[in-house]
């Protein structure tokens with residue numbers, strides 16, 4: 001299982017249930033990684049999408065405590081364990097944890113790869129990804145060339161669990 005996330009220099013990921021910035025090449029990368037795969041997310045992340053609708057061409061699994069929560073085109077589960085059970089028959093490489101902070105925090109331990117888009121900026125933020133650089137079990141396996149979007153610099157990193 002993999003995580004995919006865009007973080008700033010402080011590993012911040014969001015503010016007021018929105019992402020910090022939208023970089024077209026990063027959105028393309030996210031789409032190319034996850035299309036035709038399984039994505040697992042928390043209810044807040046689903047509700048941050050346009051019209052609160054699931055992502056197209058992906059199996060969307062949404063985690064909430066709310067028993068009667070229903071969204072067309074999404075599989076609703078009520079615990080991390082239920083989400084893990086739902087994906088047990090899929091190839092683990094085809095399952096992506098896509099956020100947000102609460103879900104990353106609980107599911108990172110089940111992942112062996114994290115795709116990090118690292119944006120060289122410090123935003124105001126209220127949600128964070130765990131800092132993998134402080135976790136000795138994670139190391140950077142691939143580091144892209146520096147990318148630019150207007151005056152923003154960022155890179156695509158692939159962290160792998162040792």
Ligand SMILES: NC(=O)c1ccc[n+]([C@@H]2O[C@H](COP(=O)([O-])OP(=O)(O)OC[C@H]3O[C@@H](n4cnc5c(N)ncnc54)[C@H](OP(=O)(O)O)[C@@H]3O)[C@@H](O)[C@H]2O)c1
Nearest residue numbers: 005006014017018019042044045064065099100101102103
């Ligand atoms: N930069 C990125 O790559 C990226 C990616 C994704 C999201 N984000 C950002 O992250 C922020 C959202 O993160 P978040 O932490 O607020 O929300 P979240 O992780 O998307 O969703 C949290 C919700 O999931 C449910 N949940 C969490 N753990 C659960 C469990 N063990 N059992 C049952 N339900 C559980 C709860 O829903 P109920 O309250 O309904 O029970 C909880 O309120 C937004 O700003 C978003 O834009 C950034």
